[in-house]
Amino acid sequence: MQPWSFDLAGRFDEHLFVSDVLKGNPLGDPHRRPLWVYAPPRYEAEPNRRYPSVYVIQGLTGQLDMWRNRSPWRKNFPELADELFATGQAPPCIVVWVDCWTSVGGSQFLDSPGTGRYHTYLCDEVVPWVDEHYRTIPERDHRGIQGKSSGGYGAMVTPMLRPDLWGGLATHAGDALFEACYLPMFRETARTLREDYDGSFEKFWASFRSRPAFSKDNDEAPMNDWAMACAYSTDPDGTVKLPYDVSTGRLIPSVWERWLAWDPVRMVPTHGDALRAMKAIYIDAGKKDQYYLDLGAEAFRRALEGVGVTDVSFELFDATHTAIEYRYPLSLKYLAERLAP
DSSP states (O other): OOOOOOOSSSEEEEEEEEEEEETTTTTTOOOEEEEEEEOOOOTTTTTTTTTTTEEOOTTTOOOOGGGOOOOOOOOOOHHHHHHHHHHTOOOOOOEEEOOOOTTOOOOTEEEOOOOOOOOOOIIIIHHHHHHHHBOOOOOOOEEEEEEHHHHHHHHHHHHOTTTOSSSSEEESSSSHHHHHHTTTHHHHHHHHHHHHHHTTTTHHHHHHHTTOOOOOOHHHHHHHHHHHHHHHHTTTOOOOOSSBTTOOOOOOOOHHHHHHHTHHHGGGGGHHHHHTTTTTEEEEEEETEOOOOOOHHHHHHHHHTTOOOOOEEEEEESOOSOGGGGGHHHHHHHHHHHOOO
């Protein structure tokens, strides 16, 4: 365990978590993962007190140490979280930052033969470990999850899949309404592969890994498409299936349907009981989001309304997809209040 290197009012512990379920994952990615745990001010001074917990998961391409990054004159999220609790703006809680990065950019926090068992890692390894080593309230009504972008996606679907563990969720511009956020990239990828890589994803990845990442303007769409296919449409034998013909961009309906089955908007009707049991649901997105995830946020809210879930904090605010770290304390405060004993 290593201490946080900045002056915080609470305690920030850095662990190296050794996972069993990530050993031998298909990408050969590390099964030893960084895990950060924040204990609020007075944690040591009140040894008999227990706290709700909130798990924080990152967006696509995000590694855990990126949470330390800050823009000029702005605090990063760990500092903003500490400030929230140090100033008494929210009931104290334990905050856990979890690493589910992969060498294709991310895992979508799902179990997949294309990436590994990241859903199991989060739910069945990390959560019990934190409950054992920190004074959490180890009950679903006092445990929440939050994230942005792909992390927001994970925050939506993880509680639907495991309502026994999670009592609250907060999604900032989470991937949802796949025809709005993903499908437009397919044509970009088809064109990029044709012009630069002889129509081959293999050649794209060989190039991508041979130079500074994203040093070409057209890197993002192929990377994103492949990462999502690894999560949503990989066969049991590890074959990654794309939802479109890479020569033309034309949809392959049978594979596209596999993607749509993982769309949070479309998952809501079959997980109504789990969602109605949530103590806290927070949704927001920027009105100018580059990936149109504001439309996904609205579609997710309406899907929730369709199954009788109306006690939701929802806001579309004036921003894009980027530089919205100032929104994260808002959802953390909401979760801390709703999940408090």
